[in-house]
Amino acid sequence: MDLVVEKRFPVDAKDYRLYEEVGEGVSATVYRALCIPLNEIVAIKVLDLEKCNNDLDGIRREVQTMRVTNHPNVLRAHCSFTTGHCLWVVMPYMAGGSCLHIMKSAYPEGFEEPVIATLLRETLKALVYLHFHGHIHRDVKAGNILIDSNGAIKLADFGVSACMFDAGDRQRSRNTFVGTPCWMAPEVMQQLHGYDFKADIWSFGITALELAHGHAPFSKYPPMKVLLMTLQNAPPGLDYERDKRFSKSFKELVTACLVKDPKKRPTAEKLMKHHFFKHARSNDFLARSIVDNLAPLGERFRMLKAKEADLLVQNKALYEDKEQLSQQEYIRGISAWNFNLEDLKSQAALIQDYDCMSNAEDPNSSGKQNHADVEGSLGAIDQESGRNEGENSGRSSSLPRHVILEHKKFLSGSLIPDNAFSSKKAVGEADRDSLQPKNQSERNYSGPLLYRQRRDTNNLPSGISAIKWESLVNKS
Numbered sequence: 498m499d500l501v502v503e504k505r506f507p508v509d510a511k512d513y514r515l516y517e518e519v520g521e522g523v524s525a526t527v528y529r530a531l532c533i534p535l536n537e538i539v540a541i542k543v544l545d546l547e548k549c550n551n552d553l554d555g556i557r558r559e560v561q562t563m564r565v566t567n568h569p570n571v572l573r574a575h576c577s578f579t580t581g582h583c584l585w586v587v588m589p590y591m592a593g594g595s596c597l598h599i600m601k602s603a604y605p606e607g608f609e610e611p612v613i614a615t616l617l618r619e620t621l622k623a624l625v626y627l628h629f630h631g632h633i634h635r636d637v638k639a640g641n642i643l644i645d646s647n648g649a650i651k652l653a654d655f656g657v658s659a660c661m662f663d664a665g666d667r668q669r670s671r672n673t674f675v676g677t678p679c680w681m682a683p684e685v686m687q688q689l690h691g692y693d694f695k696a697d698i699w700s701f702g703i704t705a706l707e708l709a710h711g712h713a714p715f716s717k718y719p720p721m722k723v724l725l726m727t728l729q730n731a732p733p734g735l736d737y738e739r740d741k742r743f744s745k746s747f748k749e750l751v752t753a754c755l756v757k758d759p760k761k762r763p764t765a766e767k768l769m770k771h772h773f774f775k776h777a778r779s780n781d782f783l784a785r786s787i788v789d790n791l792a793p794l795g796e797r798f799r800m801l802k803a804k805e806a807d808l809l810v811q812n813k814a815l816y817e818d819k820e821q822l823s824q825q826e827y828i829r830g831i832s833a834w835n836f837n838l839e840d841l842k843s844q845a846a847l848i849q850d851y852d853c854m855s856n857a858e859d860p861n862s863s864g865k866q867n868h869a870d871v872e873g874s875l876g877a878i879d880q881e882s883g884r885n886e887g888e889n890s891g892r893s894s895s896l897p898r899h900v901i902l903e904h905k906k907f908l909s910g911s912l913i914p915d916n917a918f919s920s921k922k923a924v925g926e927a928d929r930d931s932l933q934p935k936n937q938s939e940r941n942y943s944g945p946l947l948y949r950q951r952r953d954t955n956n957l958p959s960g961i962s963a964i965k966w967e968s969l970v971n972k973s
């Protein structure tokens with residue numbers, strides 16, 4: 498019998514050499530790095546704990562989930578430790594990056610069906626495992642499906658995951674509104690009866706469409722509109738002219754996932770048996786089809802950032818006002834827009850002229866209305882806002898006048914050392930500088946709304962930064 502000796506990754510920053518940046522999320526920057534004693538390339542996710550919006554429980558939970566999971570399709574952390582005021586999470590390096598990244602750089606119209614089938618099957622294996630162990634991922638999307646140089650797939654980012662077996666705070670988190678709007682199941686938005694792991698199946702269906710088209714349905718709309726369209730319209734599907742290239746079984750798979758009633762959606766385990774997955778191939782096939790010809794991840798990341806910076810420059814010329822600029826960032830990709838119901842209610846309360854009921858010009862919309870679906874949830878929002886449908890006038894694809902969003906993550910756990918959260922740990926200035934992730938910005942409490950300036954990278958023209966709306970209200 499082979500004895501598998503688990504490698505012990507050091508928990509000291511001195512044992513790692515950070516190379517280039519390969520990813521950036523709402524809360525973290527990810528670097529390619531070398532683990533010096535093991536001579537192994539890893540990815541290190543760096544989170545600045547001083548700037549985490551008091552969301553330390555969320556971070557603890559993410560790290561804990563990443564440490565305890567053990568499945569080839571789930572990204573597992575090798576170790577984590579604090580250095581200065583930063584948390585470093587050391588994990589396997591996924592040289593292909595995320596599927597979203599790959600689509601943005603090389604497949605803007607989406608992947609071919611055998612590639613999609615293979616990606617989805619591997620992702621589904623991760624969901625079967627997570628659901629079996631009581632976890633709801635809550636943020637399944639192409640941006641969280643990572644691929645390595647051998648074509649192996651891992652589902653990442655447990656920042657908003659929840660555990661079905663928890664009581665207390667974590668249980669309550671399943672009645673909260675977390676995730677990313679385009680991928681979010683109607684019952685998560687509705688907040689009527691809570692939700693369970695079937696919410697991941699909806700997101701999985703949306704991810705299938707994302708991989709097929711290069712973007713998620715409704716991705717060009719602001720969050721409030723996505724919410725309304727998801728609740729009002731018939732579920733999106735592969736029903737359009739451009740979808741003729743896809744097989745009947747793919748269409749059936751998507752339809753099965755995107756049923757509004759969660760009880761009628763299949764479990765991950767049942768879905769695994771769907772005949773669509775007969776089209777799935779090997780990891781090797783994925784490596785050959787979508788990874789082998791790509792530039793190194795860091796280079797692609799830099800190019801995408803530069804492209805985004807260009808877009809912002811153009812937009813800046815077009816739009817003077819920051820709300821409009823934020824809208825443009827939204828159009829570029831809303832993957833990082835996590836927010837909660839209270840924020841949405843606040844949005845609704847502030848919106849005077851938002852075209853609430855306007856139907857989609859979106860090609861994914863079937864145009865069918867489902868008012869029954871909206872009654873409960875929107876009733877709640879509208880009551881709060883004291884607004885009725887008649888007051889809405891058409892600004893159908895513009896960002897609501899005031900968008901208040903909060904990136905909020907929920908969790909608990911104890912893998913992070915206690916001292917991690919004392920804000921001023923003894924650390925030399927030099928250390929501080931080198932450990933400080935560059936993308937975090939100071940919060941601004943100067944008004945009812947806050948927008949966060951994301952970092953200007955070295956590669957961005959000076960003064961260009963993406964803007965992300967964030968809630969002023971600290972809800973922890």
Ligand SMILES: Nc1ncnc2c1ncn2[C@@H]1O[C@H](COP(=O)(O)OP(=O)(O)OP(=O)(O)O)[C@@H](O)[C@H]1O
Nearest residue numbers: 520521522523524525527540589590591595654833
């Ligand atoms: N292990 C890894 N190997 C290679 N690239 C990675 C790895 N982990 C993350 N990335 C890249 O970094 C990006 C940001 O990472 P991640 O999603 O974990 O950050 P986050 O702040 O939690 O994001 P989110 O905005 O989804 O909340 C990913 O989309 C991916 O492109």
